[in-house]
Amino acid sequence: MEKAxxxxxxxxALVVRNDVRPFWSKDGTRLVYRxxxxxxxxxxxxxxxxxxxxxxxxxxxxxxLALAKAAGKNVRADALPVDDLDPTAxxxxxxxxxxxxxxxxxxxxxxxxxxxxxxxxxxxxxxxxAARVRSxxxxxxxxTIENGTGGEIEMFWLAGGRQRKSYGKVAPGxxxxxxxxxxxxxxxxxxxxTDLAGVVAKDTPSVARVTGRVEPAxxxxxxxxxxxxxxQWRAVIRNHNLAIEPVAGGTxxxxxxxxxxxxxxxxxxxxxxxxxxLIAWRAKEVSVRQIHIVQSSPPDQLQPKLLTLDYAxxxxxxxxxxxxxxxxxxxxxxxxxxxxxxxxxxxTDAVWSPDSTEFSFVYNQRGHQVMRIIAIRADSGAVxxxxxxxxxxxxxxxxxxxxxxxxxxxxxxxxxxRDGHNHIYLIDGIAGKIKCxxxxxxxxxxxxxxxxxxxxxLLLKIVGVEGQDPYHQHFxxxxxxxxxxxxxxxxxxxxxxxxxxxxxxxIDKWSRVDQxxxxxxxRADNGKPITELERADDSALRQTGWSRPERFSAKGRDGLTxxxxxxxxxxxxxxxxxxxxxxxxxxxxxxxxVPKNYGAWSHKNAMAELGFIVVSIDGMGTNWRSxxxxxxxxxxxxxxxxxxxxxxxxxxxxxxxxxxxxxxxxYGGSAGGQSTLAGLLHHGDFYQVGVADCGCHDNRMDKxxxxxxxxxxxxxxxxxxxxxxxxxxxxxxxxxxxxxECDHNVDPASTAQVVTALQKAGKYYELLTVMNSDxxxxxxxxxxxxxxxxxxxxxxxxQ
Numbered sequence: 001m002e003k004a005x006x007x008x009x010x011x012x013a014l015v016v017r018n019d020v021r022p023f024w025s026k027d028g029t030r031l032v033y034r035x036x037x038x039x040x041x042x043x044x045x046x047x048x049x050x051x052x053x054x055x056x057x058x059x060x061x062x063x064x065l066a067l068a069k070a071a072g073k074n075v076r077a078d079a080l081p082v083d084d085l086d087p088t089a090x091x092x093x094x095x096x097x098x099x100x101x102x103x104x105x106x107x108x109x110x111x112x113x114x115x116x117x118x119x120x121x122x123x124x125x126x127x128x129x130a131a132r133v134r135s136x137x138x139x140x141x142x143x144t145i146e147n148g149t150g151g152e153i154e155m156f157w158l159a160g161g162r163q164r165k166s167y168g169k170v171a172p173g174x175x176x177x178x179x180x181x182x183x184x185x186x187x188x189x190x191x192x193x194t195d196l197a198g199v200v201a202k203d204t205p206s207v208a209r210v211t212g213r214v215e216p217a218x219x220x221x222x223x224x225x226x227x228x229x230x231x232q233w234r235a236v237i238r239n240h241n242l243a244i245e246p247v248a249g250g251t252x253x254x255x256x257x258x259x260x261x262x263x264x265x266x267x268x269x270x271x272x273x274x275x276x277x278l279i280a281w282r283a284k285e286v287s288v289r290q291i292h293i294v295q296s297s298p299p300d301q302l303q304p305k306l307l308t309l310d311y312a313x314x315x316x317x318x319x320x321x322x323x324x325x326x327x328x329x330x331x332x333x334x335x336x337x338x339x340x341x342x343x344x345x346x347x348t349d350a351v352w353s354p355d356s357t358e359f360s361f362v363y364n365q366r367g368h369q370v371m372r373i374i375a376i377r378a379d380s381g382a383v384x385x386x387x388x389x390x391x392x393x394x395x396x397x398x399x400x401x402x403x404x405x406x407x408x409x410x411x412x413x414x415x416x417x418r419d420g421h422n423h424i425y426l427i428d429g430i431a432g433k434i435k436c437x438x439x440x441x442x443x444x445x446x447x448x449x450x451x452x453x454x455x456x457x458l459l460l461k462i463v464g465v466e467g468q469d470p471y472h473q474h475f476x477x478x479x480x481x482x483x484x485x486x487x488x489x490x491x492x493x494x495x496x497x498x499x500x501x502x503x504x505x506x507i508d509k510w511s512r513v514d515q516x517x518x519x520x521x522x523r524a525d526n527g528k529p530i531t532e533l534e535r536a537d538d539s540a541l542r543q544t545g546w547s548r549p550e551r552f553s554a555k556g557r558d559g560l561t562x563x564x565x566x567x568x569x570x571x572x573x574x575x576x577x578x579x580x581x582x583x584x585x586x587x588x589x590x591x592x593x594v595p596k597n598y599g600a601w602s603h604k605n606a607m608a609e610l611g612f613i614v615v616s617i618d619g620m621g622t623n624w625r626s627x628x629x630x631x632x633x634x635x636x637x638x639x640x641x642x643x644x645x646x647x648x649x650x651x652x653x654x655x656x657x658x659x660x661x662x663x664x665x666x667y668g669g670s671a672g673g674q675s676t677l678a679g680l681l682h683h684g685d686f687y688q689v690g691v692a693d694c695g696c697h698d699n700r701m702d703k704x705x706x707x708x709x710x711x712x713x714x715x716x717x718x719x720x721x722x723x724x725x726x727x728x729x730x731x732x733x734x735x736x737x738x739x740x741e742c743d744h745n746v747d748p749a750s751t752a753q754v755v756t757a758l759q760k761a762g763k764y765y766e767l768l769t770v771m772n773s774d775x776x777x778x779x780x781x782x783x784x785x786x787x788x789x790x791x792x793x794x795x796x797x798x799q
Contacts, residue, residue: 003609004605004606004607004609004610005606007544007546007571007601007605007606007609008601008605008606010544011541011546011600011601011605012600012601013039014039014538014540014541014544014600015516015536015537015538015540015541015600016036016037016038016536016537016540017035017036017037017534017535017536017537018036018516018517018534018536018537018538019034019035019036019042019139019140020033020034020035020507020509020517020519020533020534021033021034021035021139021203021204022498022507023085023086023087024087024500024501025086025087025088025501026086026501027501027502028500028501028502028503028504028505029049029502030046030049030087030088030091031046031047031049031087031500031505031521032044032045032046032047032057032085032087032094033045033046033047033533033534034082034085035533035534037078038078040079041076041078041079042078042079042080043056043060043078044056044057044058044060044080044082044085045057045533046087047521047530047531047533049505049521049530052521052530052531053531054531054533057087057094058092058094058105058107059107059110060077060078060080061077062107062110063077063080063105063107063112064076064077064080066105066110066111066112067080067081067098067099067103067112070103070112070114071098071099071101073099080098081098081099082096082097082098083096083097083098083119083120083142083204083205084096084097084117084119084120084204084205086117092106092107092108093105093106093107094107095115095117096117097117097119097205100119101114102114102115102116102117102118103115103117119144119206119207120202120204120205120206120207121206121207121208122143122144122199122200122201122202122206122207122208123199123200123206123208124197124198124199124208124209124210124214125197125198125199125200125214126197126198126214126215126216126217127187127195127196127197127198127214128216129198129216129217130158130185130186130187130197130198130199130200131158131185131187131198133185133198133200135158135183135184135185136181136182136183136184136200137181137182137183137184138181138182138183138203139181139182139203140179140180140181141179141180141181141182141201141202141203141204141205141206142177142178142179142180142205142206143177143178143180143186143199143201143202143205143206143207143208144175144176144177144178144205144206144207144208145170145175145176145177145178145186145188145199145208145210146170146174146175146207146208146209146210147170147171147172147173147174147175147210148173148209148210148211149172149190149196149210149211149212150172151172151190151191152169152170152171152172152190152191153169153170153188153189153190153191153196153210154166154168154169154170154188154189154190154191154193155167155168155169155170155176155178155186155187155188156186156187156188156189157180157184157185157186158184158185158186158187164187177205180201181201182201182202182203183200183201184200184201185198185199185200185201186198186199186200186201188208188210194213195213196210196212196213196214197210197213197214198214226267226269226271227247227271228244228247228271228275228278228328229271229272229273229274229275230274230275231247232246232247232248232275233245233246233247233275233328234246234247235269235271235278235280236252237264237265237266237267237269237280238252238254239259240259240260240261240263240264240265241254241255241256241257241258241259241264241265242254242255242256242259242265242269242278242280242324242326243255244278244328253331255278255326255331255332255333256333259282261285262284262285263282263283263284263285264282264283264285265280265281265282265324266280266281266282266283266321267280267281268281270350270351270352270359271352272352272356272359272378273352273354273355273356274356275328276327276328276329276356276378277325277326277327277328277352277356277359277378278325278326278328279323279324279325279326279350279352279359280323280324280326281321281322281323281324282321282322282324283319283320283321283322284319284320285319286316286317286318286319287317288310288312288316289310289311289312289313289316290308290309290310290311291308291309291311291747291749292306292307292308292309293306293307293308293309293741293742293743293744293748294306294307294741295307295741295742295772296741296771297771297772298772299772307742309744311703311747312703312704313700313701313702313703313704313707313747314699314700314702314704314707314708314711314713314715314719315700315713315714315715316704318345318366318704320343320344321344321347322338322341322344322347323336323347323350323359323361323376324336325359325376325378325381334380334381335381336376336381336383337381337383338383339383340363340372340374340383340384340385341363341365341372341374341383343365343366344363344364344365344366345364345365345366345367345368345397345708346364347361347362347363347364348361348362348364348401349361349362349403350362351405352378353407353410354407356378357377357378357379358375358376358377358378359375359376359378360373360374360375360376360386361373361374362374362401362403364395364397364401366708366713367708367712367713367714368391368394368395368397368708368709368712368713369390369391369392369393369394369395369712370388370389370390370395371388371389371390371395371397371401372385372386372387372388372389373385373386373387373388373403373412373414373427373432374386384432385432386412386427386429386432387412387414387427387432389416389418391417393631393634394631394634394709394710394712395417396417396422396623396630396709397709398590398705398709399590399591399623400415400417400422401415402414402415402424402445402448403415404448404451405429406429406453408453410428410429410430411426411427411428411429411435412426412427412428412429413425413426413427413438413448413451413458413480414426414427415445415448417627419437419440420626420627420628421441421442421443421444421464421626421627422444422445422446422627423437423438423439423440423441423444423445424437424438424439424445424448424458424460424478425437425438426438426480426481436481436483437483438458438478438480438483439460439462439478439483439485440483441464442464442466442626443462443463443464443465443466443470444462444463444464444624444625445460445461445462446460446461446462446463446473446624447460447461448460449461449475456479456480456481457477457478457479457480458477458478458480459475459476459477460475460476460477460478461473461474461475462474462475462476463624464625467492468492468493469512469551469564469596470562470564470624470625471494471564471592471594471596471618471624472492472493472494472495472512472596473494473495473496473596474487474488474489474490474495475487475488475489475495475497475506475508476488477525486525486526486527487527488506488508488522488524488526488527489508489510489522489527490527490529491508491510491518491520492512492515493510493511493512493515493518493596494510494511494512494596494597495508495509495510496508496509496510497509499524500524503524504523504524504525505521505522505523505524505530506521506522506523506524506527507519507520507521507533508520508521508522511536511597511598512551512596512597512598513548513549513551513566513595513596513597513598513599514548514549514550514551514598515548515598516535516536516537516538516598517534517535517536517597517598518532518534518535518536519532519533519534519535520532520533521533536598538600541600544571545571545572545573546571546600546605547569547571547573548598549566549567549568549595549604550566550567550568550569551564551565551566552564552565552566552567552648552651552652553565554647554648554651554652555647555651556619556620556643556644556647556648557620557643557644557647561620561629561644563617563618563619563620563641563644563645563647563648564594564617564618565594565615565616565617565618565648566594566595566615566616567613567614567615567652567656568604568605568608568613568614568615568616569608569613570608570609570610570611570612571609573658574658575657575658576658577658578657578658578659578660579611579612579613579658579659579660580611580612580613580660580663580664580665580795580796581612581613581615581649581653581659581660581661581663581664581665582607582608582612582613582614582615582664582665582666582667582791582795583614583615583616583617583645583649583664583665583666583667583679583687584603584604584607584614584615584616584667584668584672585616585617585640585645585666585667585668585672585675585676585679586668586669586670586671586672586675587619587621587622587633587637587640587641587671587672587675588622588670588671588672589621589622589623589630589633589637589709589710590623590706590709591622591623591624592618592622592623592624592625593616593618593622594616594617594618595616603779604616607788607791610788610791610792611792612665612791612795613656613658613659615648615649615652617641617644617645617648617649618641619640619641619642619643619644619645619648620632620633620639620641620643620644621633621636621637621639621640621641622641633710634710634712635710635711635712635716635718635722636718636722637671637674637678637699637710637711637722638678638682638721638722638723638724638727640674640675640678640679642678642679642682642683646683646686649661649664661686663688663795663796664686664687664688664689665687665688665689665690665691665791665794665795666679666680666687666689666690666691667690667691667692667693667778667787667791668692668693668695669693669694669695669738669775669776669778669779670693670694670695670696670745670746670775670776671695671696672693672695673692673693673694673695673696673697673738674692674695674696674697674724675695676690676691676692676693676695677690677692677695677697677724677735677737677754678724678727680731680732680733680735681724681727681728681730681731682727682730684730684731684732684733687733688733688734688794688795689733689734689735689790689791689794689795690733690734690735690736691735691736691738691778691787691790691791692735692736692737692738693738693739693776693777693778693779693783693787694738694739694740694743694745694746694748694751694775694776694777694778695724695737695746695750695751695754696746696750697723697724697725697750697751697753697754698719698723698724698725698726698750698753698754699711699719699722699723700715700719700720700723701746701747701749701750701753702746702747702750703745703746724754725753725754725756725757726757728754728757728758728760728761728763729757729760729761729763731758731761731763731765734764734790734794735758735765735766736765736766736767736768736786736787736790737751737754737755737765737766737767737768738767738768738769738770738777738778738783738786738787739751739752739767739768739769739770739777740769740770740773740774740775740776740777741769741770741771741772741773741777742772742773742774743773743774743775743777744774744775745774745775746775751767755767766790768783768786770782770783
């Protein structure tokens, strides 16, 4: 693994012109960008947005000389230490920060003068809030930590979003500039180890000044939310019952009397706009399952710790809050029949209509086969179904639920897979009828980015563009009423866009695994291309023997559907040799998982360096193709797409003699760990070796939401049928099970029960428990080494 890690450290630095950082004038009329032109080298260019012509943004050599003289420091023209560049609307002039000061440079006069350019504020967060941020992995940047406290502070990077890694200390009154990457999360502590603040690195250099502990932003006071719109009443929960009290003072009026600790009223308390009605929610208490984990060797004490977690599993009782309607003038509850929402998994998007006539919400029935938009009449409590979705399998609420109300016209925008793909429909919010299908075709709406109610337009992220990999993300504008579509992106790849400050322009960055990043400027209204800013160059990397991943598609189990994946070869690949094949699997039904963006290095490359051909495939049962494609997973997670994956690998090997199908291994974590073992159990004639990390090997043992989403409710025979525990006696290959001692995500008992079944069946296996490790323990340094060692030993890969 040392060789692989060394290659990984070098790979990214050998790709140039891939780090493009735009700087817009505040009015959006001028664009300057920075691009890396070599190792620790970069240049700045400007773009004429009318003609698309590019030119140097200024005289780099002149600025370097002027800045060196003014600051008394060495400055290179190809590595200007410029932060927070501001391309003013005035041509030929830029404002920027360098060496902790602000400057203005007149390119015409070659004149540099001091200027008041404040540093970009990094934006401190409360430590708790920072720890909840999902870490990004953007381009290289810098974060300056200024210590305004009276004592020493220490900087910690949250590796992987959890594990802390110290990067040194900052003396009182001092400052340290730390190299990092955009999106990385940092925690700052005092000398005693108390968390003071958190910060998320921006894509341009920024400054975080720490003066003390940052407290979480105060939550809105309950009484402010619960005051009636006319200001006369305040709704409160007292002794498990609902009451209203005069804001001006006076005796509270109880609207209910039968609330108890085990069957109480709760928020949110939602007033009608006219203050005549009030919605409160009521739910019976349920017993929440707990799991217990022993942390054998905690770092802060000698003796073990018992960790107890609330952890609901499939089939468990859940709390089911339901709405209750109250008449304020009559001081009474208006009965609301719950027959149409009697068994909620959850109720969301609950709001009053602007005219106070109805209260509506989205009802997601437990089992996820029925979803309704429900409306309750304010005057009578009568309940009606505005819109209903049903499915014989499941409704993908976690990825595709979308509702946007258009109050001015009493219309709804609603996402549905009723025609076999995820599309947007315009619904009459009163009659509940479909007025039109806004989008249609053999493709999917991946996300609604923005709704322009005035222009009646949608900005959408979509997948499934004809003629391209169906997982490539593109962007379109759609007219709500006519369905007329305008493509904003075009290149054959996976796209991401950024808007100019005035939203007149977009910067479109796209790539594929076999195509380094391309950056373009386009008009935001019609997608017209203005110019190509940069096209990344990986020629230096390829000269080392590294090769881009190969895209490959083959027919799936039905002989008709194209299945997509990639093939990764080791550096200095020799086509005359035969290499074992290793599949990196994750077949979770919530998404697709084969990489689509270009990357110089990944964990898959590191595994290939051990002498493997590494493949990654999205088989049936994964998300974002057709509804029928996705439905394969229904009560069928053990399938994991293997009837598509195995033919795909065989089809690839048929024209690639260097893929040795007599030696095939598989590895994965979490749902991928479950699939890895399922591959060995059900397809042991193809997969001979596997490493299953932190697998949810029996879906009855794992978290409630994920497993009920795909395996259904109530818990039926399919759970046992799909369990690796049930089929453990079928093991014929070589297996390494890996589990984190302190896994909070997947109950470690899931792995332990597989072990029990393997022992009962007299099967040989290896087990690695990584102490003090949470979910994904095979990604720890020790776990990674043991996984690699097991695969190399058992597949006889070249070392």
